[in-house]
Amino acid sequence: MSLSIESKLNTTRNLLKQLGNSVSSLVNLSPEIFGDPSIESCLKEFVNVYQEAVQRLEHPSFRIATIGTTSSGKSTIVNALIGRRIAPIEAGEMSGGVLTLKHSSEHRLAIAPTEDAVWDTGEWTKLNDEDLYHRIRTVMHSYHDARKKREYVAPQVTAYIPLLPACDPSLLGLPEGIGVELIDLPGLKSVQDRTNLATIQKQVNKAFSLVSLDYMQVDDDHRKRLLEELKKVVEYLQGRTDSMIFILNRVDQRGVDDLPISLRINKLKAEIKEVLLLQELPDILPFNARFLYYAQCAWGVEALHKPSTVNQQTRLNFLKAMFQDCAGVIRLNTRENRYLKNWFRDIEDRVEDNEFIDDETMSKILYYSLEWSGGRELWQRFRLRVQESFTELVILPALVEVFDHYSVLSERLDILVQTRKLNNQEQVEQEREKIANIRQNLHKSINKIGREFKAEIEHLIAGLKTDKPEDRLKIKQDAEKKGRKGFSLIFDAISEVEGDLTKVLIVPARDALKNNLGTFELQDKLREVVSPFLAEDIARTYDNASRRLSQFSCESEYLIKRVRSDDDSKKELEHDERYVRLLYHTMKKGITARAEFILQGKAKLFEQALESLVDEQIKRLKICLSEENLKSSVELQKAAFVKLHKQLAQNLPTLPNNFFEISDTIKQGNSRKTEIVDTKTEHEQYTEFYEEGSCFKSTKTRVQTRPVNHNITAEVEYVELFLPSPDLMAKQWLGGIEKGKERLWDVLLEWIFKRLDDVSNIFEESVNDITGLAERALQQQLNVIEDGFEQEKQLWQRFEFQKVEITTIYQNLKKELNQN
Template sequence: MIINQLQGSTPKKINIDYKLNNTRQLLQELGNSISKLVNSSEDVFSDPGIKSSLKEFFTVYQEAVERLENPSFRIATLGTTSSGKSTIVNALIGRKIAPIEAGEMSGGVLSLKHSQQRKLKIADTKDAVWDTGEWTGLSDEDLYQRIRTVMHSYHDARKKREYVAPQVTASVPLLPASDPSFLGLPEGIGIELFDLPGLKSVQDRTNLATIQQQVNKAFSIVALDYMQVDDNHRKLLLEELKKVVEYLQGRTDSMIFILNRVDQRGTDDLPLEERINKLRKEIQEVLSLPKLPDVIPFNARLLYYAQCAWGSGALNEPSQIDGKTRLKLLSAMFQDCASLIKLNTKENKSLKRWFRDIEDQVEDEEYIDDETMRKILHYCLEWSGGTELWKCFRERVKDSFAELVILPALMGVFNHYNALSKKFDVLIDAGKIYNQEQVKRKREKINDIRNFFHQHVKQIGKEFKAEIEELISGLKKHDPQADLEVVKNAKEKGYEGFNSIVNAVSGVEADLTKYLIAPVRYGLNNNQLYFQLRDKLQEVVSPALADDIAKTYDNVSRRLKSFSRESEYFVKSVRTDNDKGKKELEHDERHVRLLYHTMKVAMSARAEFFLQGKAKQFEQALESFVDEQVKRLKNHLSEQTFASLIDLENAAISDLQQKLDKNLPTLPDKFFEVQYDFKLNHTRKTEVIGQKTEYETRTKTEYESNEETYEEGSCFKETKTRTKTQPVTREYQEEVTRDVTGEVEYINMFLPSPDLMAKQWSSGVKKKKESLWVSPQNSGVRSYSGIHDQPKGLEED
């Protein structure tokens, strides 16, 4: 009765206070009832199985009581690249805490909790190069600078190796908690905001899993950039949005989409309402939403300046912001948001003059009182989209409070209560036996069931294993048509989740090809610069890995220029007596091997990241496998005369589900083994190997000249001379240099071309896809501290 009331939903008309108090009361009644039952039947609860289940139940029960005594409403900010998430967070809390400079977050998780006692906690993480610990009594500026320093340190450090992202928690007064009217929550409900990094800043499985845990328990704001929703960019934006929601595993039923920076729209843009309606339909289609989502046009910077100039206190109370800070923020608002203020005041001349007067006061550093600031904030809430956002929040809180705050606290109680109940039913059934004869017959029946149960569990397990192996063998054909047939067969056998696993496994290959293999191949074929490839790869792997690949790529790219292309290989020949040339060949090969090594490490890391994003699909698929086996087991039991003790089977299934929750599938370690396909051979050639000098006797004909005198025949005699030549032969010795030929031995190095490299890497992916179906012996998340550990002989020159 009590558990049914807890699981049932209360009418939406009943306010949140009633839901919370009623749940607390029902939970207390459940605990009291179980305690009374234990005290009245100590002999029953002395059973080891019951005692174990009871202990687990009271553990999660106590946790639920504490969570409901101090309930917290959580909001997570997701977003596409450079969408202004942190500015939005600061605008919503009324203070500058989240670092807003470009790239500040870079993968860290910032949690903001409402508290009158100001405190900063930076969790102690392995090998952290930033300060960790707890601090109290810090000002907003101190908080901001400390958080900023942590994020900067993490950003710089992860360029060299991978780290667990900083987990930063700042406890300060938050606007929606100080003024409950913003969210429509009753007093006493805690508020938490999570400023989560962009997806491109989270490229490893460990940090992704941490963020997924936060998003799963929170209401989500998804920030989009208006400058990316034009026809040229919208497709890329929606693709990124789909990945953000899919990888971070946000609940699409509790999301509000914010279209930030609408103040940057041009006068010739489509009407804003038309663009938003178009975007809503496309988001619904891309994310497969049951209804059109809320998309709110927003100007985060305007609201950020105005709200922080007021502070995080309620509007009906005096502001705690000092005059100097207020003037500084308003001055920035008038400077950065001038066009937006002008746009919204152009139809109201008196309002325009009023804002001009305020701007003059700010420039003259005149004090802006609270009443004036309230009025400024009122307009800024309207113009920025803040009023619409808080209204949307209140409506969603009313609809989703039970699912987001109450239900998560009770799920553990439900599961453990069911397990306890199933086991208890078995004992109750056994307690109906009153005489020895009945006891004897019942024991015999139980033994029969036990034997039958164990026998069929093993048989069903064998059938399941055989069927799965048959399905996997069909996938190993690497034939798309065969894959479709496998999925069809799996569905016929009752394995509804098999299709999602097939898609995830195939997705690994497509993802690695598109985001790692193809960019490196393109770079080598087109002489791309080092930093261009590095920046591209940083979108899909950690900065350290992207830098490793880019550096080795750069070395390989430069060295291949001294090779000639022959079919699928680059070839370079060096004489065996050329020691310097042979040394260079060794370096050439070593750098290509190093490129293969770094690609293998990156592919493994990216595969794990990709599959972590599909964790929900794997869990759902595994549950469908278990459900099918349970169904078959029930069919076997129902065929026998065991109906009276069917609860024994239910109890076993309940235990199985609990174990499944604690033992989720793990990913294979050392996922890829890429084979190096290098060739080396020796050849001989006949060619000039030297020169020799000889002396030869040669004859040479020379001509000697003799002059003679003669007279011209005319009436005027004139004497002239002329030259007369005659040949003379002489002998002489001449030095002659001749080439000496002989056989020369060469070492020929054949290195794979970029296209062949890509084929070999892709082949490594295909060969190891099947290992995704095998659970490794060592569970847990693999550490990346050894990313820079290179194979022997791969040290730098």
């Protein structure tokens, strides 16, 4: 396999060198031709990208990006693949940072400077593995703690160290001289902001993808949730589905009563194919990363036929951990081989006694770990995928710009060649007149096409914004008939934004308020969908608001609290209102941040949608150069469009501040009520009669007094505060999203129009450039005709012949890479 890659690489290098040398020879043949400003700038750009491509192909590098679902042991897999403990593997360590591991004979760590970083940035050399591990771990911890208080750009950490697959090229099937990079990426739960997601997408787009799944999540109860997460991970991180290998990690956790592993994997294959819309069933490999990690690190990065450089204490530490954590794996695989079982027991005893473990013994342990962990099978599958993907992932990216810039240069040279084939003054004058007409009508034609096209798009989006589902469906179907599938994609994405915000933010917050959930319970839920800083912010305002709302009584859709206007507790109402308004404010921040994150996750989809519109606009613009009265024998059309796509900026739409306008119905009121305000006490007299006990009866009277209370009533003024109930809050938040959804269409419309304006402007500049070049060439041809042009004619014949040879080399180079 490596011979095939090496052959492909050498052939590409040779063809690229031939292309560069041939262009150089053409310049030497007629240096005055390349003195024209238009040709000169194109030549300079070509030379720059050519030289860069030569350098990249001299030192190519194969990149593997590791993606993982929650708690899938991804960083442990990375360490097992590189043969050393570098990627932090404790729980919660890799909270959002990107760790790139590059093969190098030196030990160096580079942490890129980022805005307001609260962790150390810079470069360090002469670090051992332990130093590297702890420094990386400290950076990730610092980032994790800091982003609880505010947003930060995630750490970009690069470690330059000897890597196993580069030290032992047979593992990947790579020829010598090809670099290896592994990128350990954080999961989606750690990347809940648009900036960090965009950074990661750039990394993954250029790499082979290795996806880690957790065996404990593929049972019937959890598999649906796992596949939903997997779809989001791959879609949002923009992993390459054309060259993925899936690892089902932690299969050692399989219970005795579990389904056979083959059944689980076959079912998972079919479901992943459906979820990710794959052309074929994916590779899914049962794996035990921890077992391989311990054994490989105890051996190191050297090939098995070379001596290990790992010191004895390090080896013993890894082996002790292996026998402790992987005892079940060893027992399972040695139960039918008593000799092997006793051999491992003997090694375990020697390790416990800190005895010397020689390389021969260690190589046998590694041999069995590769077999039992799935490591050997993984490297085999890697080699097959490297063979299939090497050209696309390594060679082609180095040459894309060479192809683009040569096309631009070639088309302009063809214009010169065509003008030199005009044999008389009449032909030249006719061409000059046509080109003058093109220049004269160009601006007016472009503006007309632009206005018509924009009007159609505005009408289409206005229809999609309607509340009537049947109207939206009809408009989508009409758009698809016209080849504008992009709008359906955009519409579906906007609907997904609304559904996601409702599901992951509004419903949890509403239910927490209704059920009086604990603050940390809500915060844990929110941390899965927004940054820790925002999750904590929302949870804190929720805590303050919910404690106060418990003191309110419920009346219809409102929670009401009344206090007397002359009471000191009136101040409390102000605090109650303030904390509820803060909850609305932080929810709005969370909704906006999550919406931008979803839009960024749809980057590929939006670009595909916009690409279809750009292509349609380009078809219409071509009419400017193909109308009968503007047709020229000098081929201008292809030259005008050849660098259009290359110059278009790839920028996604962003949401302005306060994008979601969430209104509340918090109200204050006053009321009056007749109440007892005081009690007056008066003393009344009354007469008491009594008899004396004697033989002779007699009656006496006595005058007494007693207190009597009289209630004094008056109208009392109350201050009232009406706060929305949790259900009403949710309705108001949803209302803000609904309004925002309409504005989102406007943002997207503005973004689309910006791209279409760019197309028109670049097209106009390009046409002006090439028509200017053609006019200069035609004037020179007039001069040549007047002077007699036999000698000049022969020169241009040689020039055209040599130019054809160069184009043949260029086409062979593209053919070698299967490019049309």
